[in-house]
Amino acid sequence: MAKVPYKTYLTETEIPKQWYNVRADMKEQHDPFLHPGTGEALHAQDLYPIFCEELAKQEMDTTNHYIDIPEPVLDYYRTFRPSPLIRAYNLEKALDTPAKIYFKFEGNNTSGSHKLNAAAAMAYYAKAQGLTSLTTETGAGQWGTALSMACSFFGLDLAVYMVKVSYDQKPFRKAVMETFGATIVPSPSDTTEVGRAILAANPGTGGSLGCAISEAIEVSMRDDNCRYALGSVLNQVLLHQSIIGLESKAAMEKLNEYPDVIVGCAGGGSNLGGLMAPFMQDKLLGKADPRIVAVEPASCPSLTRGKYAYDFCDTGKITPLAKMYTLGSGFMPSPNHAGGLRYHGMSPTLSKLYHDGYMEAISVEQSTVFEAATLFANKEQILPAPESAHAIYGAIQEALKCKESGEEKTILFGLTGTGYFDLKAYAQFNEGTMSDYVPTDEDLERGFSSLPKMD
Amino acid sequence: MAKVPYKTYLTETEIPKQWYNVRADMKEQHDPFLHPGTGEALHAQDLYPIFCEELAKQEMDTTNHYIDIPEPVLDYYRTFRPSPLIRAYNLEKALDTPAKIYFKFEGNNTSGSHKLNAAAAMAYYAKAQGLTSLTTETGAGQWGTALSMACSFFGLDLAVYMVKVSYDQKPFRKAVMETFGATIVPSPSDTTEVGRAILAANPGTGGSLGCAISEAIEVSMRDDNCRYALGSVLNQVLLHQSIIGLESKAAMEKLNEYPDVIVGCAGGGSNLGGLMAPFMQDKLLGKADPRIVAVEPASCPSLTRGKYAYDFCDTGKITPLAKMYTLGSGFMPSPNHAGGLRYHGMSPTLSKLYHDGYMEAISVEQSTVFEAATLFANKEQILPAPESAHAIYGAIQEALKCKESGEEKTILFGLTGTGYFDLKAYAQFNEGTMSDYVPTDEDLERGFSSLPKMD
Numbered sequence: 001m002a003k004v005p006y007k008t009y010l011t012e013t014e015i016p017k018q019w020y021n022v023r024a025d026m027k028e029q030h031d032p033f034l035h036p037g038t039g040e041a042l043h044a045q046d047l048y049p050i051f052c053e054e055l056a057k058q059e060m061d062t063t064n065h066y067i068d069i070p071e072p073v074l075d076y077y078r079t080f081r082p083s084p085l086i087r088a089y090n091l092e093k094a095l096d097t098p099a100k101i102y103f104k105f106e107g108n109n110t111s112g113s114h115k116l117n118a119a120a121a122m123a124y125y126a127k128a129q130g131l132t133s134l135t136t137e138t139g140a141g142q143w144g145t146a147l148s149m150a151c152s153f154f155g156l157d158l159a160v161y162m163v164k165v166s167y168d169q170k171p172f173r174k175a176v177m178e179t180f181g182a183t184i185v186p187s188p189s190d191t192t193e194v195g196r197a198i199l200a201a202n203p204g205t206g207g208s209l210g211c212a213i214s215e216a217i218e219v220s221m222r223d224d225n226c227r228y229a230l231g232s233v234l235n236q237v238l239l240h241q242s243i244i245g246l247e248s249k250a251a252m253e254k255l256n257e258y259p260d261v262i263v264g265c266a267g268g269g270s271n272l273g274g275l276m277a278p279f280m281q282d283k284l285l286g287k288a289d290p291r292i293v294a295v296e297p298a299s300c301p302s303l304t305r306g307k308y309a310y311d312f313c314d315t316g317k318i319t320p321l322a323k324m325y326t327l328g329s330g331f332m333p334s335p336n337h338a339g340g341l342r343y344h345g346m347s348p349t350l351s352k353l354y355h356d357g358y359m360e361a362i363s364v365e366q367s368t369v370f371e372a373a374t375l376f377a378n379k380e381q382i383l384p385a386p387e388s389a390h391a392i393y394g395a396i397q398e399a400l401k402c403k404e405s406g407e408e409k410t411i412l413f414g415l416t417g418t419g420y421f422d423l424k425a426y427a428q429f430n431e432g433t434m435s436d437y438v439p440t441d442e443d444l445e446r447g448f449s450s451l452p453k454m455d
Numbered sequence: 456m457a458k459v460p461y462k463t464y465l466t467e468t469e470i471p472k473q474w475y476n477v478r479a480d481m482k483e484q485h486d487p488f489l490h491p492g493t494g495e496a497l498h499a500q501d502l503y504p505i506f507c508e509e510l511a512k513q514e515m516d517t518t519n520h521y522i523d524i525p526e527p528v529l530d531y532y533r534t535f536r537p538s539p540l541i542r543a544y545n546l547e548k549a550l551d552t553p554a555k556i557y558f559k560f561e562g563n564n565t566s567g568s569h570k571l572n573a574a575a576a577m578a579y580y581a582k583a584q585g586l587t588s589l590t591t592e593t594g595a596g597q598w599g600t601a602l603s604m605a606c607s608f609f610g611l612d613l614a615v616y617m618v619k620v621s622y623d624q625k626p627f628r629k630a631v632m633e634t635f636g637a638t639i640v641p642s643p644s645d646t647t648e649v650g651r652a653i654l655a656a657n658p659g660t661g662g663s664l665g666c667a668i669s670e671a672i673e674v675s676m677r678d679d680n681c682r683y684a685l686g687s688v689l690n691q692v693l694l695h696q697s698i699i700g701l702e703s704k705a706a707m708e709k710l711n712e713y714p715d716v717i718v719g720c721a722g723g724g725s726n727l728g729g730l731m732a733p734f735m736q737d738k739l740l741g742k743a744d745p746r747i748v749a750v751e752p753a754s755c756p757s758l759t760r761g762k763y764a765y766d767f768c769d770t771g772k773i774t775p776l777a778k779m780y781t782l783g784s785g786f787m788p789s790p791n792h793a794g795g796l797r798y799h800g801m802s803p804t805l806s807k808l809y810h811d812g813y814m815e816a817i818s819v820e821q822s823t824v825f826e827a828a829t830l831f832a833n834k835e836q837i838l839p840a841p842e843s844a845h846a847i848y849g850a851i852q853e854a855l856k857c858k859e860s861g862e863e864k865t866i867l868f869g870l871t872g873t874g875y876f877d878l879k880a881y882a883q884f885n886e887g888t889m890s891d892y893v894p895t896d897e898d899l900e901r902g903f904s905s906l907p908k909m910d
Contacts, residue, residue, distance in 0.1 A: 005467040006533045012460040078461045079545070079836050090534070090608075108563045110838045110873070152833045153545075172878035178885045179832055377634055378607045381534050383565045418565070420875045423627035430633045 007084040008251045015082055016246040017074060018066035019239045020277050021058075023349060025284040029062050030352040031323035034310065039454075042320055049221055050228050051236075052125040058236040067239065073124045076153055077243070080109035080116060085251040086415075090379040092399070099402035101395055102257070103415045104248045104275060105382065110176070113385065113417030114271050115146035115231050118240040122229040123150035132225040133157035137187065137212035139166055140340055141173030141421065142385075143231035148180035161187040161216045165206035173421060187212040194218055194316065209343075210315025210329070217318065232268030233313060233322075233347050241274025248412060249278045259290050259412035261398050265390035266294035266303065266361070267340050269347030275414040276359075283358055294354070294361040295394035297369070298438045300333040302326055302346045303354055303361035305444060310454050311345055321452060324351040327439075330450025334437035340387045344447065364393050365436040370429040372396055373419070385417040386425055462539040463706045470537055471701040472529060473521040474694045475732050476513075478804060480739040484517050485807040486778035489765065497775055504676055505683050506691075507580040513691040522694065528579045531608055532698070535564035535571060540706040541870075545834040547854070554857035556850055557712070558870045559703045559730060560837070565631070568840065568872030569726050570601035570686050573695040577684040578605035587680040588612035592642065592667030594621055595795055596628030596876065597840075598686035603635035616642040616671045620661030628876060642667040649673055649771070665770025665784070672773065687723030688768060688777075688802050696729025703867060704733045714745050714867035716853050720845035721749035721758065721816070722795050724802030730869040731814075738813055749809070749816040750849035752824070753893045755788040757781055757801045758809055758816035760899060765909050766800055776907060779806040782894075785905025789892035795842045799902065819848050820891040825884040827851055828874070840872040841880055 023029060032041035047056035058067065069077070088101040106114035126134055133156055138144030144160040151158040160182050167174060167186035174184045187207045188195040192215040198205060213230075220228040231237060252258060262279055264272030272294055282288035294303055302325045311326040313319040326345040333342040346354075353359050366386075373389035375396070376382070384392060395413040402409050419426065428434040439447075478484060487496035502511035513522065524532070543556040561569035581589055588611055593599025599615040606613040615637050622629060622641040629639045642662045643650040647670040653660060668685075675683040686692060707713060717734055719727030727749055737743035749758055757780045766781040768774040781800040788797040801809075808814050821841075828844035830851070831837070839847060850868040857864050874881065883889040894902075 007467065009464055012462065110832070110836055112875075149836055153836060171882060172875075175878040175882035175885060176838060179829055179838065179881050181833065374634055377565070378636065381565060381604055381608060383631060383634065420567075420627075423630040426634050427626060427630035430630060 004087050004255050007086050009084050010082040010250055012078045015077055018068050020242040021064055021239050022277050022280055023062040024065040025281050030348040034321040036321055052129050052227050054125045055236050058239055070124055073120050076120045082247050085248055088380055094379045095399050097399040097403040098408040099399040100410045101399055102412045104244055105415045107418035111146035111149055113142050115143050117243050118237045119146040119150035121240040123154040123156055126156055127154045134229050135159045135216040135220040136229045137161045137216045139163050139209050141170055145176050148177040148182035152180040158182040160184050161212040163207045163209055163212050187215050192218045213314040214316035214318050232270040235349055237270045238273035238349055241270050242277035244274040245277040257410055260409040261291040261411050263293045263391050263394040263413040265387050266296045268343045269350040271414050271416040273347055273350050292359045293394050295390040296363050297341050298363040298365045300342050301363040304363045308355055309451055311451055322348045324348045328447035328450040331447030367434050367436050369393050383419045385419045386422050388416045459542050459710050462541050464539050465537040465705055467533045470532055473523050475697040476519055476694050477732050477735050478517045479520040480736050485803040489776040491776055507584050507682050509580045510691050513694055525579055528575050531575045537702050540703055543835055549834045550854050552854040552858040553863040554854040555865045556854055557867045559699055560870045562873035566601035566604055568597050570598050572698050573692045574601040574605035576695040578609040578611055581611055582609045589684050590614045590671040590675040591684045592616045592671045594618050594664050596625055600631050603632040603637035607635040613637040615639050616667040618662045618664055618667050642670050647673045668769040669771035669773050687725040690804055692725045693728035693804055696725050697732035699729040700732040712865055715864040716746040716866050718748045718846050718849040718868040720842050721751045723798045724805040726869050726871045728802055728805050747814045748849050750845040751818050752796050753818040753820045755797050756818040759818045763810050764906055766906055777803045779803045783902035783905040786902030822889050822891050824848050838874045840874045841877050843871040
């Protein structure tokens, strides 16, 4: 058989040695981050108290096209990368489509997702700066697990503020993180001022991601050997995640393929931003014009129904203001929604590219996503994370359009991770008890009312 | 760097196209399976009511050295194989050993283990014979998940009899299997005569693997389009799992390596039997003399403390009798024991090879195994299944001996799977509440007293 194999792996020496910084090729940059108190545009050094210096510089870097991946990070990448580019032959057959469907599978590592790509960089830079510890927050636990692994590998302590309701419901996530040596604190906690204040006001609260972020930042700021790390939304995260797209492009070149359409799920933008990076470069430079499609949950539709406005990155309103597509930091996604993708905003860089017409976006309801996930699992024999299944849904729609038109398009989507920790949602879907939720216009207005008033 | 990469993959076209049947090279065969009623030696056709004909033939085949892997099975293998051969550089460094440690990692598929290799073959042969369904039992859920996936892929119905206590405690395993279309029945159930009898006698029972096997066999035997499938112990399973060893050997040849010692965990023998197969061939043919070490739990020590005797393969005493190392089908391993490896017997083929001096065996207590698992997870960044961690422990012991002696030996061990569904045990270990259990001589005598009286 001369056919393309199921899985295409680069060799370990072929792993890209530089990340790609898409902002260096953008004609216009996103509006600057603003200080939440003064409203002044922030510079890299303003972020040094929160992030490692190197990461703060990366956050603001709009000029360097490529940034060398430090050798220790590359060496760590070699323990779980390259990830395979997989041809979805069995899904194609089930859909009876002439389209060629490829997916980049980031789930074959113990964190279960692409989050480890950025965690590796953040832990390394912290260690290189001489720090001894990091803090972060986690909701579902995917990011906390990834950072626990990276901190274990590079020899850093880690405190994870885990939303209390998740902490109580997901003891297994806690067990993984503890196996990698992290300290898990249910949030809100009595270890911080903000936590104590919230507990005093709401004694029985289950916590929120916003509160956990606030606690993690507070703890990091009171120890000069400690910084805070965040796994999505940020420009530095998109930079580190560009390894996904760079590997995908290199593997497709080996197969003489180039995607006509690139599909990714979009919550804060970490996976899609990484997957599309080198293809977006081709678009920005006029070398190629693939379509790029973001798929977001109908329950939290920041791109498709949000406003392009300055907003806080957290619900606690202590972070800098970012210009992005947002539902308002006060927007509360339905608790019925499974998995991630429940962030109120969207990466400022992705938001700008979307606003400038370089990307499309669609939204989809939860049970439809799980239908796509179940079809995919049965055909491709991989159980996808609910987040990833949004991209699967988008890819299937594109493949069905090809069936209609007879076009043999090449589709590339990002399979961000596995669903082993999301089986409660699968059980609900199997039992027919999964509920869909789409916010009403009034729900959205309530969220928008939390947007900061800008002069 | 000219050094060996972390991960060595064969290409999909390099996947071995034949399984290797170690019995064809054994100077003496294990004593024949006996009919439980008549005591007569069984022939392949005696097994046709239970297993597919092709599998029954494979079960009895002592003459064919190699058996072609059917093309549809090979094609399915290509969706999740080859599995990587990984050089454990970071573990070596942590141990400060001159030894080179390699492991064959079978966990990168949704079933989470090597069980899918045999499930693929069993589902295919059932479909090829024109059957419409299979039955099986599952305890922890690993085998049931693998067979659910394979049946989904080949288009067969599957009923999984799941030990009731696991069914109640592990709803997530049930959710995975249902996502792949399997029907899960808590055992004992009212769907079988044996189940109804047991329920009548013990209304509140949590069930046992022995009872689940009996129910699965009963159901398969009353439908001519249905057969039963078993994931360990059998010769057919060792045959199908030989793909692990064949791939390992081919990958090591690419690296100009050959193992001085091969280490595997041993419950029923499915993984070790597959991993060691082509190396055992070298031993049997006098071409090489690697050491082969089975690592079993101290709580269920069939090789190290069992008797070499005829015994039933199930606790329900309805299966054929097999000559094997056994603790007696009435032996009850401690409920405190995490994960698999709690089978009372051992593959008749492995038992024979062990009895004839071709293999060694050691046993290890549970908390020591989790110490090894935690070290491995932190260094190699893979969370191992408790079963697999027995092999990790054995490999570490060998590496430490090399440190002592200064020898640069090459160690190969089998990492059978991931521990994502075993986190309750990790949590117990992290909290210091894991209990070790080693059966007393009196415990063993009670087990031995269940051995059938042979004339």
